[in-house]
Amino acid sequence: TERLIRDMTDLPGKGSRPFARDVLFPRKASQLALQALLDPDVPLFTLIEGAPLAGKSSVLREIAEGTHGSEDLAVLMLRGHTTGLFQSLANLFSAELEWNLSPTDARQWLRRMSLGETGPILVLAIDGVDPGSDMAADLEELTTLLPGTRLKVILTTDQRKALTHTPNGRGKSALGESTWSVHVDQLDLDELRQALRVLAEHGLFFAAGVEYAVEYRAPWLLRYLYDDVAREG
Secondary structure (H helix, E strand, O other), X not given: OHHHHHHOEEOOOOOOOOEEOOEOOOOHHHHHHHHHHHOOOXXXXXXXXOOOOOOHHHHHHHHHHHOOOOOOEEEEEEEOOOOOHHHHHHHXXXXXXXXXXXXXXXXHHHHHHHOOOOOOEEXXXXXXXXXXXXXXXXXXXXXXXXXXXXXXXXXEEOOHHHHHEOXXXXXXXXXXXXXXXXXXXXXXXXXXXXXXXXXXXXXXXXXXXXXXXXXXXXXXXXXXXXXXXXXXX
16 A cells, blocks of 8 residues: 555656645545444445545545554555456565465455454555446455455545446446445635645645635645645745
8 A cells, every 4th residue: 555655646846646745635535434434334335436636546545544553444555447356456465475366366365354353444445446447347246245344445436326326327236235425526615724734834825815715625726736836946
C-alpha cells in the first residue's frame, strides 16, 4: 500500500499523478467509509462514487494512511485498471514476498482470511473499477465465495450504476446487492476550511472570505493552485 501510494504521488510542483506529497485534504466521506468498514452490519463492498476529480482516490489514501498501525483494519490498496483481483493479488505476492501463487491460490487465501477469528479486518482498497473489467468480474465472483466478516472491500468508480446494476439497468448485480455507497462531491464549507489550513502549512494563503467562493470547492483546483505556487517557489 505504501509503495502504491508513493507511485501515485507527485513531488511538489508536479501535477501528473493523483496525489501531491504532503498534501491531503480531509474528507467527511473518509470518516463515513471508515465507520462502514468497521460495522459488521454493513455489506461486503463500500463504494466511493462521484464525478471525476472529486477526490475519490484521495479518500482511499486517507483511509490507508489513517489506519497505518491499526489493530482493527489492515488496508491493502490495489489498482482497479490492471488485471483481475485474484491475478493482481498473485502478482503482488510474487513481487513483494516471492510467493508463487496462482489466481486460485489467491482466491482461497482471501476466503481463509475472511473467516479468521483474530487479527484486523483485511480491507481491499481498489482504486478505479470499470464496469465489464476483469476486476469487476472478480469482485462479482467474490460474493459467491460467501466470505466471512474479516474481509471488506472499498472501491472507487466513475460509473456507479453500470457497475452495480445488470446490463439492462433494471436490477442490481451481485456486487450491487452487497454494496453500501458513499458519495464524494465538492468540498463543503468545513472541508474547504480544513483544506485551506493544509495549504497554509505549505505557504499558500487566500484572501479572507474565500471559503464562500463556490469555485474553490473543487479539490482539483486547490491542487492546481498548490502545484503552481510550488513551481514558482
